[in-house]
Amino acid sequence: MAKKNKFLAEFRVNRKNTNSVKWDNLKEQYGDDQLLPLWVADMDFKSPKAVTDALVARVQHGVFGYSTIPDSYYDAFFEWQQTRYGIEMHKEWMRFGTGVVNSLYQLVDLMTEPGDNVLVQTPVYYPFYSAIEDNQRRVIRTPLKHENNQYEMDFEALERDIKENHVKLLIQCSPHNPVGRVWTESELTQLLELCRENHVMVISDEIHQDLIVGNKPFISALSIDDGRYRDNMVVVNAPSKTFNLAALQNSHIIIPNSQLRAKYDKLVKHLNKPEGSLMGRVAGEAAYRSGAIWLDEILSIVRTNYLEVSHQLVSKFPEIKISELEGTYLMWIDLSAYVRADRMKEFMQKECGLAVDYGQWFSEETPGFIRMNLATDLGTVQIAVDQLLKGLKGAKLNHLN
Numbered sequence: 049m050a051k052k053n054k055f056l057a058e059f060r061v062n063r064k065n066t067n068s069v070k071w072d073n074l075k076e077q078y079g080d081d082q083l084l085p086l087w088v089a090d091m092d093f094k095s096p097k098a099v100t101d102a103l104v105a106r107v108q109h110g111v112f113g114y115s116t117i118p119d120s121y122y123d124a125f126f127e128w129q130q131t132r133y134g135i136e137m138h139k140e141w142m143r144f145g146t147g148v149v150n151s152l153y154q155l156v157d158l159m160t161e162p163g164d165n166v167l168v169q170t171p172v173y174y175p176f177y178s179a180i181e182d183n184q185r186r187v188i189r190t191p192l193k194h195e196n197n198q199y200e201m202d203f204e205a206l207e208r209d210i211k212e213n214h215v216k217l218l219i220q221c222s223p224h225n226p227v228g229r230v231w232t233e234s235e236l237t238q239l240l241e242l243c244r245e246n247h248v249m250v251i252s253d254e255i256h257q258d259l260i261v262g263n264k265p266f267i268s269a270l271s272i273d274d275g276r277y278r279d280n281m282v283v284v285n286a287p288s289k290t291f292n293l294a295a296l297q298n299s300h301i302i303i304p305n306s307q308l309r310a311k312y313d314k315l316v317k318h319l320n321k322p323e324g325s326l327m328g329r330v331a332g333e334a335a336y337r338s339g340a341i342w343l344d345e346i347l348s349i350v351r352t353n354y355l356e357v358s359h360q361l362v363s364k365f366p367e368i369k370i371s372e373l374e375g376t377y378l379m380w381i382d383l384s385a386y387v388r389a390d391r392m393k394e395f396m397q398k399e400c401g402l403a404v405d406y407g408q409w410f411s412e413e414t415p416g417f418i419r420m421n422l423a424t425d426l427g428t429v430q431i432a433v434d435q436l437l438k439g440l441k442g443a444k445l446n447h448l449n
């Protein structure tokens with residue numbers, strides 16, 4: 049406990065009036081700047097001290113001219129991937145971007161033609177839909193199986209949807225936002241084999257790879273069956289979600305297939321230097337080198353928050369269904385037993401005073417869900433729980449259910 053308090057004293061900061069999207073964009077997003085924000089996926093914690101030290105040192109150098117990506121960056125990133133997950137990486141596979149969503153847009157353009165069908169397993173992180181639709185491709189939605197409060201891939205439906213729609217590309221979220229699954233080796237193998245057999249390319253979005261909260265280990269699509277499927281895929285990841293660096297704009301596009309890489313290089317040539325930022329790389333390198341202990345503390349805070357919220361909600365309202373949080377710091381909560389879907393927004397904002405991501409944003413099938421960001425201190429989470437419980441008691445009286 050003392051260790052946790054020391055960590056909180058050092059790293060928890062008040063983010064209000066710091067141009068934070070999460071804290072300062074509430075009016076624009078929700079029409080109400082008094083809500084307690086538990087939405088967009090960043091943390092209310094400062095990055096590891098090694099990161100701020102490295103940034104300060106770079107700033108003190110004082111020159112910000114054109115810069116290269118040093119070998120030391122690759123070394124730090126590769127060592128992180130190798131020692132934590134056994135992933136084999138190669139320098140020539142790597143390209144850099146300003147953010148994963150930005151890269152998804154470029155990759156959909158690269159790997160498909162206008163009008164092609166691109167499959168996602170729903171509910172899923174909503175920019176996946178925009179990256180497909182804004183590129184004039186069609187989204188094929190295959191719902192994850194949701195039985196006994198467990199999410200699983202529905203392989204029968206996947207095979208049917210892929211075949212019937214001549215799907216060209218599948219965008220995979222691993223670990224999965226918002227349902228919190230960390231996919232097993234056997235699930236990933238079955239998925240990648242299905243894609244290979246049906247000539248479906250894969251983008252594996254592994255931005256949440258380090259945010260492992262439960263007992264299942266993270267496995268990259270790159271390592272399945274000793275890299276057997278590598279030629280068929282692009283993996284995107286970044287230090288940004290892990291170490292809270294989103295605004296520093298540094299992400300990775302990993303393309304093992306040399307022909308696809310050449311096509312990618314040709315495509316991005318005419319885009320305005322989409323290769324990320326100097327400060328993002330300074331921060332990322334320091335984080336991969338020295339951020340592991342900080343990350344352990346964050347994961348421990350998220351675990352505690354998750355157990356507390358689950359316990360308090362379910363003990364008072366037993367029909368609330370909470371998905372197991374294997375990965376990510378985003379809690380997926382089914383309130384449909386108590387709150388009518390068409391009243392969800394009114395309930396969360398007017399009755400509870402909370403800004404959360406609505407289930408509707410992730411899929412039309414999940415309007416009774418909310419997604420709650422747990423990357424904050426327990427005190428803030430407790431206020432959110434108290435407000436939610438108060439709202440739920442009122443919902444009974446006000447017939448919001």
Ligand SMILES: Cc1ncc(COP(=O)(O)O)c(C=O)c1O
Pocket residue numbers: 089146147148149150173221225253255256286288294299
């Ligand atoms: C699955 C997934 N991909 C990408 C992103 C955003 O990545 P970026 O900020 O690098 O665009 C998020 C953020 O929540 C995410 O959950």
